[in-house]
Amino acid sequence: MLKYILKRILSLIPVLFVVSCVIFLVVYMIPGGPATALLGMEATPDQIDALNAELGFDRPFLVQYVDWFTNVLRGDWGESYFLHQTVTSAIAEYFVPTLSLAVFAQIIALILSIPLGILAAYKRGTALDLTCVTASLLGSALPGFLLSMFLMLFFGVYLHWFPVAGYAALSEGLGEHLRYLFLPALSLGIVQAAYLTRMTRSSLLETLYKNYIQTARAKGLKEKKVVMKYALKNGAPVILTAVGQSFGSLITGTIVTETLFNIPGLGMLTLTSINRRDVFVIQGVVIFVTLLYVIVNLIVDILYGFTDPRLRPGRK
Amino acid sequence: MLIRRKSISAASEAIFREQRTLKKEKLLANPALIIGFVGFVLIVLLAVFVPIFNSTDPNAMEVTKRLQPPGDGYLFGTDEFGRDLFVRVMYGARVSLWVGGCVAIFSCVLGTIIGIYASYFKVLDQILMRICDGLIAIPGILLAIALIAALGTSSWNVILALTIVYTPSVARTVRVSALVIKEQAYVEAAKVQGFSNFRILWRMILPGVISPLTVQASFIFAQAIISEASLSFLGAGIPAPAASWGNMLESSKMVFSRAPWTMICPGAAVILCVLSLNLLGDGLRDYLDPKVKGGKKKA
Amino acid sequence: MEEKKNETLLEIKELKVSFPVHKKWLPAVDGVSLEIHPGEITGIVGESGSGKSVMSQSILRLRDHDTAVRYEGEILFEGENLLQKPLFRMRDIRGNQISVIFQDPLNSLSPVHTVGNQISEVLILHKQLSKEEAGKRSIQMLKMTGIPDPEACMKKYPFELSGGMQQRVMIAMALACEPKLLIADEPTTALDVTIQEQILHLIRDLNERLGMSVLFITHDMGVVSRICHSVKVMYLGQVVEEAQTQELFENPCHPYTQGLLACIPHLRVERGKELPVIQGSVPSLSNIPEGCHFCTRCRLADDTCRNCPPPLVEISPGHKVKCWKYADGAKEREVTAS
Amino acid sequence: MSEHLLEIKNLKKTFPLRNGGWFGKKERMCAVDNLSLTIEKGETYGLVGESGCGKSTTGRMIVGLTKADSGSILYEGKDISKMSEREFRPLRKELQMVFQNSLSALNPRLRIGEILEEILQIHGEQDKAKRRKRVLEVLEKVGLSEEHYFRFPHELSGGQVQRLGIAGALIIHPKLIVCDEPVSALDVSIQAQILNMLMNLKKELRLSLLFISHDIGVIRFISDRIGVMYLGTLVEETDTETLFANPLHPYTKTLFAAIPDPYIQGGEFQALTGEQPVRTEDFQGCAFYSRCPYAKEICKKQAPEFREVEPGHKAACHCIEK
């Protein structure tokens, strides 16, 4: 098991290498450098060129990359031109709100979706099923920003229940922290729930008609238990994948929500860094997110093993 | 499954005929499939024919008539440039269906290929899945900007960028479903019967992953339509004045409290389209699933 | 035994179970009546597809949850009509008073739960045992079914067991609560003879000690002869013959039963020679003949057989046959003559 | 005797014993240990034994579904146990298997006709009409009708499904079929038909069968030679007549005593007592030791040799005099 985890993590190194190379190349290729953003709209091209040259962005790609890479090997991930801090500390700082948000949103999504998905599958073909499916379709067809804006207007401006935007760090108290995160988490959660509901439903539809469900019923188990223990657990791999994916996409998919709700998270950092061509930060964020993904997927893969022994890693 | 008449007896022929009517009956007994199909075809037809028969230029501006409510010569009202929203929604359908469709198809096809092979071959699994991990982390926005730099502005940028964004998640879903199916006895049996790996993958495992795939495809379709707007924002998509549902929604953001119809009309179009596609997908799945008869599943 | 026989544990009256196939309701079980007394082991044999499994599942109404199914007739368990019971009340009976061993153990055990978990669950549910007690009892049950190293087996998943072991797990699960009625749907098909014998012992033991009744469905006539008090022969949804076991083997009356017994490859059959078979195959549910269901394959069938359903004739006490052959003297004579 | 169709030598297969423990070291059990047997052309080899003794595993190794740990499986002189999937594929046509539970061995999404036709197709039959004809023939042969052509597997009863499994193996005229309890789920009338059919096919096509079954009656009826397995290894092997006339190994004797026969009443069966051990890799002594009524000291320590007790009659027991 340990070996397996180690192997997974080691196999990451070439991936990270390739990803970093690709990202660097991509950023190198795209027009504009940090100077444009540093100098503002009315800057003249000469100024921009001069600043870019000063920052070393006129050098050839390989030189820049090798430079960066050797620094990374020395543990130096570079420094942001805008944030006035190192990439590592910036990521550490921006990651916290995103993690909070993602976890909160995921919890909301799970609370909403799993029961709905189960209910829809169980009551297949009934009005209830139709309602669940339609609701989840609406959820997935609704652009995220519209949903967010609606929530903001309704709960923030109209009802004054939650702050419209902003972020309170955990150090300001859990209550405050959650109060600020609630609306963005809800809006993200609803979209994810839409997806999860459908995945739960469809995976349960596969398992609900298996023979072992009959066996469970023949034991005299309550329907609830039959579904929760047998159908759900057997359908778990698909649901788990979806949860893993949705959690993963929460980490990258927060760009819109974070910008809208003004939460200083990774999504916002990604967007602003791209807009500013803050290359080291982009690089750092992408690599960090890749790592996160791999970890999330690793956890999901290990969880597969818990739910379905046949999928246990290292079998055979 | 056409049977050559001469090779079978009269009895078989009767059975065959019965089978055909049964198929038809099953089709008709599946309202989801029919509604979805009709809805989708309707949207496609509207997208194709309204622009042909309607002479209004979707980009014609009458700025003084901006943000007119629906009615009064404008079926859906006008947008912030005084363009006819109805015509734009119809023209937008073309772009959105094209982008959504392409992205959904490409990412599902690619993701399925990756997922299925990864599930079946241990070595490939490690390689492909790690690549997916890497791909999934690259922000779509960055990709889009880079693609414009490389390819110039065209809708292919969006399609390419979004396909890259969505493929890994399809791959993972397919992979895990396939992993379960792979363990089924009939896959082993097929091996013994001499099925090539290729055939096992595509004939035996693929049908089993269709159901999560249809769900994901429709999800991606919807998301692609919406994301197209944010990438067009960067210039990666459809050149400027052309309408798409996504960019109509995006630009309604600024004015929607004043002119809600600018959001409702394209929004409803997206939702209707996704809804009918989903119904179609669900219905198709039921239709193809031999265990489902007339909406109920047989144990 | 005699006193017990007066009361019936389970009485099925004219049960008809139909499934919707292409908009028609086709009866998989077509007017079956039977009585099971406490402490009685009733065997059911018959062609596959004759509705044995459907009938047994109907008793617990297991199909109701996910299939469109229509019941006619009555199923009285201790005087209570199960078909009228609300579905959720069936839970008290299932697994506790009536339990089932399913035909297909490989698919009937959940692949993602350990054997131990699946067995002790019933005990915890119905016998209100603690987890440890249930675990102990489960191990005991597994041991009784002859599984080597039952402690280890408890922690295994079904796919790690051989087919026979899975079947024994099913059996242990069904017997765990010492039900009043056990429905055993081909419980020993995957077992070798020694284990099979052990299982039969176990069932017989429970039957004798606790008065557990058993509805024993099987193809194996040898097993029937070893364990069943009485036997019913089913063909295409109907019981065509019923008798005490001994009586049936010594004096099979229905042409189908006769055919069935003839084709067993028992140890005295000459090797290398073709086994006798019943010609033809079972008609599908959608074209069941008007008259006797067996008429399409019966070498004695005539127009009466083809057009009119035969009556159930009691030819000796407890021995009933559904065949025109025994309906009146004339026919009987004709048969013997030929 | 160089013309064995199939020759298995010292075959061994182990499985990890405990699944518990994410980090612990794993003990392994031998499902099949040091098993050797041969099957001639046209011969039916019956394999009986306690459930869980490794019969299916042996069968699966022969058709390449499970890879053997060690030992060799020579098919027509070629060692197939070490072949890659690609090398094996041409042999698939000749080596077929019928599974114990056929329903799950059938693709649930295809119609019966499609399933069978596809098998033909991958083995080179391109003509649609011919394929269909052949399928209908085979269906009939196994007692199914044209009507079933359009059915889905789950629409058939257990027996019908089993027949279909056999049809799937038969349809490409293999040389050797591993039948893993092909008839145990069938009712006797169909069982008889199938057995007759297999007998005929065997004669017609000089088909070899490895026939795994619990039903001694069936085994006796169909087999030319019988191997009795216990805990992963053969304990006795000889031709059918001899075995029934003169079973040597104590396990064989118990086995025969347990056969239920509707016409042989009584004959009180002596249930096996004692624990069945788990055959770990360092297992010593006779596997049957713990349950053997004639066990001696030596049986505990030393595994008996599988030797030819009489010409053509092998057994593994310390207690049998030559």
Place this chain on the structure above:
Amino acid sequence: GCGGGNSDSGSGGSGDSASKNKEELHVAISANPPSLDPQSINSNIVGGIGVHVYEPLFAMNADYEPTPVLAESYEVSDDGMVYTIKLRQGVKFHNGEEMTADDVVASMNRWIEVSAKANTLIGGSVFEKVDDYTVNLKVNQASSDIIMILASPIQAAAIYPAEVVESATAEGISEYIGTGPYKVSEWKQDQYVKLEAYEDYQPSEGEASGLAGEKQAATPTIYYDVVTDASTRIAGVQSGEYDISEEIPIDNYEDLSSDNGLTLKVDRGGTLNLFLDTTEGVMANQTFRQAVLAALNCDDIMLAAYGNPDLYELNASWSDPTDTQWGTDEGSEYYNQQDTEKAKELLAEAGYNNEKVVLVTTQDYPEMYNATLVVQEELKQAGINAEVETYDFSTFMEHRSDPQQFDMFITSNSYNMLPIQLSVLDSGWAGLNAPEVTEGITAIRAASSDEEAAEAWADLQTFLYEYGAATVLGHYTGVIAMDKGVTGYDYLRFPIYWNVTASE
């Protein structure tokens, strides 16, 4: 800090009772400032925060007159080449050190170097220390506008401590220390900039007026909350999350003006301009450019860009039309012609052959984008094959700076104090490199009187139109929404909050 104490009690007095006023003022701004170095960066946000933190030697008062702030007085040598500036004594930086001539010399010399506005006008001039409280400015060219330039709020000549200047890198200064009424207490990137009243602040004398005069720090703490999304800024000010929201999209003006809880401030912002490439391909043809100008309907363009006719003004002037000196509508015959027919004729004359003409734009600035779309449509009506290319901001800037990659683009430019500071006159901006421009600038700067200078500018503006180098599309306003309880707000080029209080 008696000064701080004073201003605090002052604010208390103006708001009736201290307890009723908020201790914190939340201002929603539209973007994270790229830096807090107003010298080097031309950005409304940097400038807006900057005026609260830093002070220059001279600043504009409400009447656009340069007024001493950190300076006490100045003298000009007769040849106009040397300015001797006396500094105020006892002014303390936020780090507690006193401001001396060293700091001024270091800051001002850096300013001349890094501020584009300064560099183009007085590049080569140097500051020198005379004594601790006196400095000399030696200019490169005598001109009447030197003090004006020093007082210009855009890329303002902020005075930093000398150490800060020395430690500055290419990216700007890294410590934010000034002499203003507020000091930077915390800057959480992408979240907020927190300003706190500086206790030892030494206000200059005189009534508060524009950027000069007495500054009070009426609210102890100001948060500039970075809220990039406009709808969030609106929702936030409506819900009371923010006291003030800047950069309200004009489309929301009507909605918000009906909200009783809010006050809306409309301030003149600048001009929306269309720049034409004058060097490449068909665009090099002056007649063609004239055709473009003829085709424009600025009513529609401005309406689409700003939504409400009350919020913009159509005027050909490149400067604030109300500016008595520089505001002129000279050349207005080329402005807002709305003459498609004329455009077509001119096209024919220019021998236009349906060559593609590219308008580059970015959606990051909706008004620019909207205007671009309307222009495209109007050009199409006139028969010009106009195409819009949309990019993200950085890419847009890249394309915009290279005449090979654009034919036209629209940007909004905020007003400059002096027309010679206009971007359009900078050859690096849109590639306008005509000798007439250089001559015009020289004429303006060398002018002996205000009238003469104004005339010279009017001529240059006419040339811009005639040449078809660029055109003003209209004058826009900026809308700021604030809670009803906010008082003391002022505006001069930037929103001014130092006298602002917000009641609870």
